[in-house]
Amino acid sequence: MIEISGVSKRYDETVVVDDVSITLPRAGITAVVGPNGAGKSTLLTMIGRLVSASAGRIAVDGLDVATTPGARRLSILRQDNHIVSRLTVRDLVAFGRYPSSKGRLTRDDAAHIERALAYLGLEALAERFLDELSGGQRQRAHVATVLCQDTDYVLLDEPLNNLDMKHARDMMRLVRRMADELGKTIVIVLHDINVAATYADRIVAMRDGRIVRSGPPEAIMTSQALAAIYDMEIEVARIGDRMLAIPY
Amino acid sequence: MRVRAPSPRAVLILLGLLALAAAAGFMTIGLTGRLDFVLPLRATKLAALLLVGYAVAVSTVLFQTVSGNRILTPSIMGLDALYVLIQTVVVFLFGAAAFGAVDARLVFLVEAASMIGFAAVLYRWLFLGARHGLHLLLLAGVIFGVFFRSLSNLLQRMIDPTEFVVLQDRFFASFNTIDRDLLGLTAVIVLLVSVAGWRMRHVFDVLALGRDAAISLGVPHRATVTRVLLMVTVLVSVSTALVGPVTFLGLLVSNLAYQLVRSHRHVLILPAAVLIAWICLVGGQVALERAFGFDTALSIVIEFAGGIVFILLLLRGGLR
Numbered sequence: 001m002i003e004i005s006g007v008s009k010r011y012d013e014t015v016v017v018d019d020v021s022i023t024l025p026r027a028g029i030t031a032v033v034g035p036n037g038a039g040k041s042t043l044l045t046m047i048g049r050l051v052s053a054s055a056g057r058i059a060v061d062g063l064d065v066a067t068t069p070g071a072r073r074l075s076i077l078r079q080d081n082h083i084v085s086r087l088t089v090r091d092l093v094a095f096g097r098y099p100s101s102k103g104r105l106t107r108d109d110a111a112h113i114e115r116a117l118a119y120l121g122l123e124a125l126a127e128r129f130l131d132e133l134s135g136g137q138r139q140r141a142h143v144a145t146v147l148c149q150d151t152d153y154v155l156l157d158e159p160l161n162n163l164d165m166k167h168a169r170d171m172m173r174l175v176r177r178m179a180d181e182l183g184k185t186i187v188i189v190l191h192d193i194n195v196a197a198t199y200a201d202r203i204v205a206m207r208d209g210r211i212v213r214s215g216p217p218e219a220i221m222t223s224q225a226l227a228a229i230y231d232m233e234i235e236v237a238r239i240g241d242r243m244l245a246i247p248y
Numbered sequence: 249m250r251v252r253a254p255s256p257r258a259v260l261i262l263l264g265l266l267a268l269a270a271a272a273g274f275m276t277i278g279l280t281g282r283l284d285f286v287l288p289l290r291a292t293k294l295a296a297l298l299l300v301g302y303a304v305a306v307s308t309v310l311f312q313t314v315s316g317n318r319i320l321t322p323s324i325m326g327l328d329a330l331y332v333l334i335q336t337v338v339v340f341l342f343g344a345a346a347f348g349a350v351d352a353r354l355v356f357l358v359e360a361a362s363m364i365g366f367a368a369v370l371y372r373w374l375f376l377g378a379r380h381g382l383h384l385l386l387l388a389g390v391i392f393g394v395f396f397r398s399l400s401n402l403l404q405r406m407i408d409p410t411e412f413v414v415l416q417d418r419f420f421a422s423f424n425t426i427d428r429d430l431l432g433l434t435a436v437i438v439l440l441v442s443v444a445g446w447r448m449r450h451v452f453d454v455l456a457l458g459r460d461a462a463i464s465l466g467v468p469h470r471a472t473v474t475r476v477l478l479m480v481t482v483l484v485s486v487s488t489a490l491v492g493p494v495t496f497l498g499l500l501v502s503n504l505a506y507q508l509v510r511s512h513r514h515v516l517i518l519p520a521a522v523l524i525a526w527i528c529l530v531g532g533q534v535a536l537e538r539a540f541g542f543d544t545a546l547s548i549v550i551e552f553a554g555g556i557v558f559i560l561l562l563l564r565g566g567l568r
């Protein structure tokens with residue numbers, strides 16, 4: 001369970017996340033959506049303890065993230081990842097084992113690494129250097145690292161960036177499997193509301209640093225709710241048992 | 249088939265052999281006169297070269313790792329500027345003869361302690377409070393460096409020209425007059441830092457991924473970086489106090505090491521950088537002294553070569 005109570009983030013006078021309180025239950029996928037600059041990444045990086053909150057408290061399984069090192073409980077994929085070191089895909093993924101192995105890889109760690117590579121279909125690219133990959137391949141390598149870290153909580157900030165349609169779908173299916181088969185709790189920032197509605201169990205919608213709506217996809221996928229979130233008219237069409245937002 | 253670079257192990261062995269050859273050449277080429285006098289003299293000088301090469305290589309690689317930037321060297325922290333200032337102030341106040349009159353060990357300790365003290369205060373002050381700690385820290389280092397240099401320049405203008413010549417000599421690293429006690433002391437300090445560093449060897453690899461990745465992998469970033477910076481400072485300070493400032497050598501050897509080793513692992517990069525530094529310093533000294541009959545400061549040549557590498561890196565856009 002992730003408990004966020006009264007959390008704000010200010011940069012000088014600008015309030016970027018404004019007094020947010022919400023509890024995200026254990027297990028399942030929570031999608032965070034909202035327009036650019038809504039504060040989604042900031043909120044996620046605060047949960048992932050990369051940025052400290054200006055006010056409020058965030059607790060994961062009852063432990064305050066500000067005071068507990070939690071690399072074995074919670075992993076995070078950031079929106080932008082730039083690495084100076086010359087790494088192969090396998091080297092990068094192996095870092096996912098660092099919290100438990102501290103650099104000395106056991107056979108168990110090796111198995112984790114192979115599994116993560118396989119989950120993301122990276123076996124053939126394992127010995128390639130990161131700077132020899134396409135943006136989408138690199139993105140998958142970073143996700144494999146997070147998977148390899150094998151934590152109960154996984155935070156993903158726009159993991160579909162740079163992915164083509166097929167890989168985006170594969171990625172979302174993988175995230176679904178991580179939740180369903182491995183029992184992980186996933187918080188994922190998504191930029192496409194339709195993807196969120198298709199794959200997530202809950203949607204948290206942010207705007208101007210606040211949570212404006214939250215609930216199951218059915219509750220968010222209404223013209224009214226979407227208008228409140230995105231400040232524009234969005235039609236919602238029903239196709240079979242699925243709902244699609246049509247902004248154009 | 250893609251052509252693979254030679255394995256890191258092969259590179260290390262080759263570098264090791266070259267370094268060994270350089271050391272052997274240094275000890276044996278052109279031996280004349282009384283061996284029981286010449287050999288210990290050469291051994292002392294060799295030890296100083298090895299020690300300084302080691303300190304410069306390790307400190308530069310680690311500094312680049314924590315700053316995430318491969319064209320920076322620890323000199324950006326203003327330490328060598330402080331060293332120059334200390335020298336200048338001493339000559340200004342007491343005259344050039346002061347260096348001969350006072351115990352060399354005392355001078356060494358005072359110099360090293362002021363550099364370490366300065367850096368520690370700077371780190372505490374800036375790195376522990378600020379948001380963008382490291383960048384602000386580097387910026388402050390640059391500004392202090394400029395300040396120290398300007399102050400030195402001002403004082404140097406007021407110093408007697410003949411004394412200034414003596415002073416100027418101390419601004420370039422010199423391996424010709426090495427105090428054996430200081431050498432031992434430096435070796436002990438360097439050893440202690442190395443033991444601490446060895447225990448952190450895997451952490452270095454994680455730090456090189458950048459702050460966010462390091463934190464998500466559970467490394468307490470700020471505390472760890474502060475510790476690495478202190479280690480870097482100690483290495484730079486003792487090496488500078490021993491022979492004088494060596495600025496660009498580190499840049500040369502670290503970037504050569506990255507090119508040759510092609511791995512992210514510090515257990516491979518650090519030894520490679522050290523061996524390259526040894527080859528440059530010892531081999532360079534052999535070439536200059538014995539082959540070309542030069543007696544002048546090797547460091548000037550190396551700084552020149554390092555400076556050219558720096559410019560090449562800039563031109564290639566290797567800013568990251």
Ligand SMILES: Nc1ncnc2c1ncn2[C@@H]1O[C@H](COP(=O)(O)OP(=O)(O)O)[C@@H](O)[C@H]1O
Pocket residue numbers: 011016034035036037038039040041042043
């Ligand atoms: N380090 C920072 N300093 C100042 N402003 C920032 C910083 N990081 C983010 N912001 C601002 O905070 C707001 C929210 O950013 P972000 O959380 O990245 O939004 P989102 O991920 O929802 O697009 C933006 O207006 C952004 O400009």
Ligand SMILES: [Mg+2]
Pocket residue numbers: 040041042079157
């Ligand atoms: Mg974002």
